[in-house]
Amino acid sequence: MxxxxxxxxxxxxxxxxxxxxxxxxxxxxxxxxxxxxxxxxxxxxxxxxxxxxxxxxxxxxxxxxxxxxxxxxxxxxxxxxxxxxxxxxxxxxxxxxxxxxxxxxxxxxxxxxxxxxxxxxxxxxxxxxSYRLQVPLKHEVGVSLKAHDAAREPVQMDSRVIDISAGGIATVVPPGVAAFVIGDKLEDCRLRLPDTDPLALTLEVRNITPQPQRNGTELLRLGLQFVDLPGNAEARIQRYIFNTERERNAREKGGI
CATH class of the missing domain: 2.30.110.10 (Electron Transport, Fmn-binding Protein; Chain A)
Structure with missing residues (x-):
């Protein structure tokens, strides 16, 4: 390239x-x-x-x-x-x-x-x-969340990351699977970026927004902030953001 x-x-x-x-x-x-x-x-x-x-x-x-x-x-x-x-x-x-x-x-x-x-x-x-990048579908960027349900029993779920920045991510999850509360810290989560090992991190729930779907169902959009992100993990996230921007800009200009 x-x-x-x-x-x-x-x-x-x-x-x-x-x-x-x-x-x-x-x-x-x-x-x-x-x-x-x-x-x-x-x-x-x-x-x-x-x-x-x-x-x-x-x-x-x-x-x-x-x-x-x-x-x-x-x-x-x-x-x-x-x-x-x-x-x-x-x-x-x-x-x-x-x-x-x-x-x-x-x-x-x-x-x-x-x-x-x-x-x-x-x-x-x-x-x-922090600049927020909308994640291309083909990249299959995902996150494994460790949370709790309404009975405070541990729950683990995988979901797709829809946007990412140096400060955090947004993802969409089905309602009812876990009881997310603004301010909760989700420890031992895993962020999966292309061509690299999963990143272990802690995420803080910053906002929860219902997302109605065309079929009448509803999903929850979670805004999650990185907590005490290690420098090497932050550098890998930034590198992914800028490499993706490079590819997009080159494609728009007919470079690739």
Missing amino acids: EDLSTARLLDTDRDGGLERYMLHGRRQIAQLLQALIDEHCLIAAHSGGGQSFVTALIRLDDDTVLLDVSPDPAANRRALMADRLLCITQLQRIRIQFSLHGLAEVSEDGRPALRAPLPEQLLRLQRRE
């Missing part, structure tokens, strides 16, 4: 898309990257194919950024060979994402480092503004 640039990956769509969260000004981007340096923020750097390593920015020049290398030489080789290095981090609970292209290995004060041109754009996404 063609590895599209971040610009195509995050194209604005008719539903609002992510364009409103993008920074394009070189000065703004440089200021935000400098803040990542000042706050010693760790960065998850993804080189494609499910490969990633933890790194940090070292310093900025006028037109370039220096990145710490991985202690794993193989990870550095993959980063240098990749079309882009997707960098994901947080600054004061705000998600920051940008792509670096044209990486080269250099020496910084006698130590190896990675150098790349300053990114042309950067995503700044506050958690409360």
